[in-house]
Amino acid sequence: MKNNTWETLAAYGSEAGTIEIQGSGYKEKNVKYRRIITYMEGSSTEKETAESLEELFKPLGEDWLLHFPLYVDPKIKKFIGSRLMQYPFKTHAAYETWLQYCFEKEDTHIVKLAGAVAHSSKTVVLTGAGMSTESNLPDFRSKEGWWQKIDPTSIAVPEAVENNYSVFTDFYSERIKALESTAPHAGHYILAEWEKSNLIHSVATQNVDGLHRKAGSRAVYELHGALDQVKCHTCGMETDIDDFLQKKPCVSCSGRLRPGVVLFGELLPEEAWTGALRDIEEADLVIVIGTSLEVYPVNQLPRMTEGKTIYVNAETENEHGSFDLLVEGKAKAVLEKAEALLRTMSFY
Ligand code: NAD
Numbered sequence: 001m002k003n004n005t006w007e008t009l010a011a012y013g014s015e016a017g018t019i020e021i022q023g024s025g026y027k028e029k030n031v032k033y034r035r036i037i038t039y040m041e042g043s044s045t046e047k048e049t050a051e052s053l054e055e056l057f058k059p060l061g062e063d064w065l066l067h068f069p070l071y072v073d074p075k076i077k078k079f080i081g082s083r084l085m086q087y088p089f090k091t092h093a094a095y096e097t098w099l100q101y102c103f104e105k106e107d108t109h110i111v112k113l114a115g116a117v118a119h120s121s122k123t124v125v126l127t128g129a130g131m132s133t134e135s136n137l138p139d140f141r142s143k144e145g146w147w148q149k150i151d152p153t154s155i156a157v158p159e160a161v162e163n164n165y166s167v168f169t170d171f172y173s174e175r176i177k178a179l180e181s182t183a184p185h186a187g188h189y190i191l192a193e194w195e196k197s198n199l200i201h202s203v204a205t206q207n208v209d210g211l212h213r214k215a216g217s218r219a220v221y222e223l224h225g226a227l228d229q230v231k232c233h234t235c236g237m238e239t240d241i242d243d244f245l246q247k248k249p250c251v252s253c254s255g256r257l258r259p260g261v262v263l264f265g266e267l268l269p270e271e272a273w274t275g276a277l278r279d280i281e282e283a284d285l286v287i288v289i290g291t292s293l294e295v296y297p298v299n300q301l302p303r304m305t306e307g308k309t310i311y312v313n314a315e316t317e318n319e320h321g322s323f324d325l326l327v328e329g330k331a332k333a334v335l336e337k338a339e340a341l342l343r344t345m346s347f348y
Pocket residue numbers: 127128129130131132133134137138139140141142145206207208209210224289290291292293294295312313314315329330331332
């Protein structure tokens with residue numbers, strides 16, 4: 001056998017010594033790999049050769065993650081990177097350093113999010129108004145939110161239908177009309193695509209804008225109902241949006257019409273609630289996107305799972321410790337980056 005020149009593909013170390021992963025035969029397209037362990041004391045070395053990186057790493061289990069990397073060659077960053085993504089909830093310093101070496105330009109929190117999505121078997125996504133602000137629908141509690149203009153608890157209540165109907169209809173007519181010129185953004189489409197590709201199981205949302213449905217998500221639990229489903233406040237009969245916009249009474253009982261959204265103090269639609277709760281209880285991953293988690297009972301859902309939990313929000317400083325991973329960023333950008341990672345790392 002002719003003498004190969006070995007080049008270093010990765011090096012990592014511990015107090016006991018250094019481990020090098022080397023490769024040779026790149027030019028000949030017949031790559032072989034070997035691992036060399038150099039011990040501090042006595043500088044004895046061990047060599048192990050393999051036909052593939054998988055073969056070389058297999059006996060190591062997760063051990064190598066505990067050693068600090070010294071070098072990772074661009075040629076094997078994808079291989080190492082995709083292995084790192086199998087352990088998204090590790091937090092020790094050596095693991096974080098490996099991530100930085102392999103994903104220099106990425107937010108490693110998003111790398112972990114993508115890894116969790118790729119490796120979970122049942123993922124539920126729970127969204128709030130922050131999922132829709134990038135479709136130009138204001139949320140409640142941010143600086144540009146509704147709350148700054150009007151207190152929703154004075155209008156989004158059954159009493160407003162009964163005692164303040166004209167303000168109630170103005171408020172909801174404005175929101176229904178705003179929806180007509182509103183489209184899902186890339187983040188909504190990515191969640192729909194992930195569902196089709198079996199990367200996620202379902203979406204539970206507090207949003208009443210229907211944008212998940214519009215984007216093509218099928219397993220959607222609309223926990224607070226939907227603006228585009230108008231019904232009679234008295235008898236519950238469903239009718240057209242236009243009847244509500246024209247302030248017509250119910251044709252069946254002459255009662256007042258209203259959008260099919262859950263008003264403060266009302267019960268959640270039972271089917272949506274039990275479906276979402278069951279999925280979340282069974283999930284091994286729950287991703288919470290763009291909600292302040294201030295509205296009961298939906299804010300109880302993330303703790304109903306025994307799975308891992310991830311919180312994605314433009315602001316994360318108020319969330320302490322109850323989630324396994326915090327990802328600070330806007331819903332659209334975070335989902336776009338996670339999607340790009342899943343594709344470049346060939347997870348689907
Ligand atoms: P919220 O207004 O209380 O909280 C919104 C959260 O989203 C905040 O934590 C904010 O930091 C975050 N956020 C804002 N923009 C974001 C972005 N681009 N990316 C990531 N995070 C972002 O909303 P909530 O928790 O959903 O509860 C409010 C209630 O209001 C719900 O009951 C919901 O039904 C209703 N609501 C719905 C809509 C809608 O359907 N689009 C809009 C406003 C309010």
